[in-house]
Amino acid sequence: MELLKSSKKYQLFINGEWKNSISNQFIEVINPATGNIVGQVASGNIVETKEAIDAACDSFFSWSKETSKARADILMRLYFLLLENEEYLASVITNEMGKPIVQARKEVQTAAEHFRWNAEEARRIYGQTIQSSEKQKRLSIIRQPVGPVAAITPWNFPLSMVARKLAPALASGCTIVLKPAEQTPISAIELFKLAEKAGVPNGVINLVIGNPKEIGDVLLEDKRIRKITFTGSTEVGKLLYKNAAKQVKRVSMELGGHAPMIVFEDCDLESTVNQVVKSKFNNTGQTCVSPNRIYVQQSIKDSFINLFKEQVQSLKMGYGIDENIDVGPVVNQSGLDKVKKHVEDAIQKGATLVVGGTVSDKANHKNGYFYEPTVLDHVDEQMLITNQETFGPVAPIFSFETEDEVVKKANNTDYGLAAYIFTENLSRSVRVSEALEYGMVGINDTVLSQVEGSFGGIKESGIGREGGPGCLEEFLETKWITSTIRD
Known part of the structure; x- marks a missing residue:
């Protein structure tokens, strides 16, 4: 209603x-x-x-x-x-x-x-x-x-x-x-x-x-x-x-933000995927702390993508007044155009489309600004989506081998609002959270915005x-x- x-x-x-x-x-x-x-x-x-x-x-x-x-x-x-x-x-x-x-x-x-x-x-x-x-x-x-x-x-x-x-x-x-x-x-x-x-x-x-x-x-x-x-x-x-x-x-x-999410091979994979999906597609990806760059360690990337794809495909998109809807529209035509541009650019430059990748053609979506929940694999640093905030329902996935490598990539941006780490290794969680150049870091947690917390970023x-x-x-x-x- x-x-x-x-x-x-x-x-x-x-x-x-x-x-x-x-x-x-x-x-x-x-x-x-x-x-x-x-x-x-x-x-x-x-x-x-x-x-x-x-x-x-x-x-x-x-x-x-x-x-x-x-x-x-x-x-x-x-x-x-x-x-x-x-x-x-x-x-x-x-x-x-x-x-x-x-x-x-x-x-x-x-x-x-x-x-x-x-x-x-x-x-x-x-x-x-x-x-x-x-x-x-x-x-x-x-x-x-x-x-x-x-x-x-x-x-x-x-x-x-x-x-x-x-x-x-x-x-x-x-x-x-x-x-x-x-x-x-x-x-x-x-x-x-x-x-x-x-x-x-x-x-x-x-x-x-x-x-x-x-x-x-x-x-x-x-x-x-x-x-x-x-x-x-x-x-x-x-x-x-x-x-x-x-x-x-x-x-x-x-x-603005351009949040990296780092998934290490020792994470609890099922719990991690659940949290990543919830965080990425919350508010249709239109949040300043939305994970815009999802770095997954190479040894678990295939398993991560299979689980991730399965969950993304189960998301229900539509007019949000329905209790069962998970993903709504983007806010307007310019927002929709930006999402389309980022996805098209990534695919043209070599990214692989895992799921989604198109404006919804469903009859009950034709008057709104609906873009299918999307997952991209093989994303690299030359693509727009790696360097600009998408603000939409698109999850780009990168791979990495070592801790030092991924920290360097995560910090390679003028933004410094939020970052996320998934690992069961206590020492690693301390090292990486302190090395990340962000005002907020979530360790096995994606809910950063709480009234009890100090919300804000560094750099730009x-x-x-x-x-x-x-x-x-x-x-x-x-x-x-x-x-x-x-x-």
Whole structure:
């Protein structure tokens, strides 16, 4: 069933009010599985962005001075509201970006957990008192919110990525202007409705949707915005980073990935294949930590491919509102074209097609962006798929002989977000995990994104971390205070 209606119109949220844009223009949100319009969203630009910044700045003083308990209480209310509305929110995610409903429910649960974790952390913003070498001196360090924040989120996790930025900002005492991806804005809109119910004061959170460049330029140019937090492509991240530097704005960025997955001959083969399939085809391969290069030791490669092929062929692809669907569509035509280009290039340059390799021709897929789950063998370093992030349901398999050889190949990229190792050898797991140039490494584990963990990359995969015990650090400034006490 399709719960969103094409006739429904959604508004922007600025200073506690839902409103249309001055231009009265709307963005059509398309279901990538069916081609149907699932809603029309008001398209704001420069005027609305400036209004949102004004509101965030005007409300900053009162919100930043609010007690940590009061802020935590609001976040906890939002946590419960998300869980109460789990089924509806999951259907929104499935309809606007194609994610299978089972995976969409997990995204809602993760989004809720971000609010609970940060509610708990809100009451643990500590300072320090330092003993001075002078009797009359008193020395201390306090932590204060950085100021109004601009957050820009991607389409592939349209609810949890918003939560991952909103929750620590609010917990720290910052106010927010959020620009979600124009492909998937409805999840953010529904979250803001719940935030309103939870008691977030007017002006503390503001939602603008529209032309990314126009909105982004206003956010970057306004000196009152003290921090940019962004999740998206490395290409866009570099532009934001460059422009933020003009004002020395604080930035945190989770950018592109090109994750290697290394399968050693001493792994538990069946368990490894199960995890690799689940990780590779989660969200139709449209995740920044998706394994894009699967390195399998030569001695077990044939056995690995046979098991892998069998499992991939059993995956069910379709409109994700069906409980039995494993793989949905890619998000749009450009995403589909990129997948096709990478596969065609690999085959032309000598890769072997194991399974898949084509746009689905099934009747119930004809209006969507469906690409068959695909496995390629004999992939090498000259192919596009080896050097670019595919963001689709394609698993390229490489072979290797030695540990040193595969570590060198895995590190041969400008990206440094996530990497994976499968081995039963403890010493090897330590050696390789420490040698890999990535911000996150999973050992016999592919679930890296957890609210308790520190999520982020190195090299061109980003700056800063999200989640975990240090989740508020990115939204706090350190102030050093000295005073002289009179006798």
